[in-house]
Structures are given as structure tokens and as C-alpha cells.
Amino acid sequence: MRLKVVIPPRNRRFSTVDAMGLAGVVGLLVARYIPVARIIPFWGCVLREQTGWPCLGCGLTRVADRVSHLNFAGAWEANPLGTVAAIVFALAAVVMVLHLVFAMPIPQVELSPREWSVLGVVTPIIILVNYAYVVVKTRFPHLLL
Structure with missing residues (x-):
């Protein structure tokens, strides 16, 4: 495995992280102030x-709120998993402000083909485990301590 992190020069170019940050700001403001x-x-x-x-x-509206x-x-x-995603969006909002206001470079992470393969296997497993938790919490709460 060879995870590669590249630090670009200072810039203010709108990127994917900025788009995630904008979505995070809008989503969390709506969740905070609009029921x-x-x-x-x-x-x-x-x-x-x-x-x-x-x-x-299920539960994502409650997570955002x-x-x-x-x-x-x-x-x-x-x-x-929704909580992790909401926190990632909130962090992306902070990075977006630092990037667009102060021209802070956003590190670019490059994964090897093997790392992409591992990610492709691990991601569905994490989603299934999260869904299993949501199902148990909703249908069988007595099974949780």
C-alpha cells in the first residue's frame, strides 16, 4: 500500500472539499433553524x-438536527454512520473557509489500486453493520444494553 498525500500550492480554486463544505454549512444551518x-x-x-x-x-434527519x-x-x-458523515461535512465547512478565505492548500490524497479495492470491500461492510444497528435499534431495542 502506498497512500500518497500531495500538498498543492496555495490557491482559492473551488474544489470537491469546498462543495462538501458548502453542503455542510447549508445542511447544518437548515437542520439548526428550520424544523x-x-x-x-x-x-x-x-x-x-x-x-x-x-x-x-433512517435517522439522518435526527442526526442533522x-x-x-x-x-x-x-x-x-x-x-x-450518519453522525460520522455529518461531522465530516462540518469539518469540510471549516476547511472550506480556511481554503477560500486564507488560500490554505487542501491536501490531495491519492490511493493505490489495492487501497481502492480494500475501500470497495470495507465500505459496504461498514454500511451493513450500521444498517444492522439501525434495524436492531428500531425493531428490537430490548436487544441493546
């Missing part, structure tokens, strides 16, 4: 409403 789940009548998980079983994204209120434990309880 989306209360004001949009069709908001919610149709699968869970119809079958009682959660979908892969709780992370925006700095309730990380509550967010983790709602959906652990």
Missing part, C-alpha cells in the same frame, strides 16, 4: 411507515 420534519407534511420514511422496518437512511445542536451522543444513537 423540516414538522413543516413538510410528507417528510418521513415511507418504508418505515408502511412496513415498520427502517431504510438505510442533533449534530447542529452539538448533541453528538443523540446523533450517534440515531445513526452512527
Whole structure:
């Protein structure tokens, strides 16, 4: 494995990390100040409403709301992987400001083909473990300590 990190020269070019940061700022501000789940009548998980079983994204609205209120434990309880994603988006927002305001270079990470393969195997496993937790939390909460 040969993870390679490249530090580019100082710049203010809009990048993928900046786009993630912008999405993070908008998403967390909406979650913080607009009660989306209360004001949009069709908001919610149709699968869970119809079958009682959660979908892969169940809990993400609660995660965004709780992370925006700095309730990380509550967010983790709602959906652990969603909490990690929300925190990554918040960190991307900080990096975006540093990059666009102060021209801080954003390191570029390059993965080898083997590292991409490992990532391709590990990612679905992490998603399945997270989904298993959400299912157990929703359908069988008595199994959790």
C-alpha cells in the first residue's frame, strides 16, 4: 500500500472539499433553524411507515438536527454512520473557509489500486453493520444494553 498525500500550492480554486463544505454549512444551518420534519407534511420514511422496518437512511434527519445542536451522543444513537458523515461535512465547512478565505492548500490524497479495492470491500461492510444497528435499534431495542 502506498497512500500518497500531495500538498498543492496555495490557491482559492473551488474544489470537491469546498462543495462538501458548502453542503455542510447549508445542511447544518437548515437542520439548526428550520424544523423540516414538522413543516413538510410528507417528510418521513415511507418504508418505515408502511412496513415498520427502517431504510438505510433512517435517522439522518435526527442526526442533522442533533449534530447542529452539538448533541453528538443523540446523533450517534440515531445513526452512527450518519453522525460520522455529518461531522465530516462540518469539518469540510471549516476547511472550506480556511481554503477560500486564507488560500490554505487542501491536501490531495491519492490511493493505490489495492487501497481502492480494500475501500470497495470495507465500505459496504461498514454500511451493513450500521444498517444492522439501525434495524436492531428500531425493531428490537430490548436487544441493546
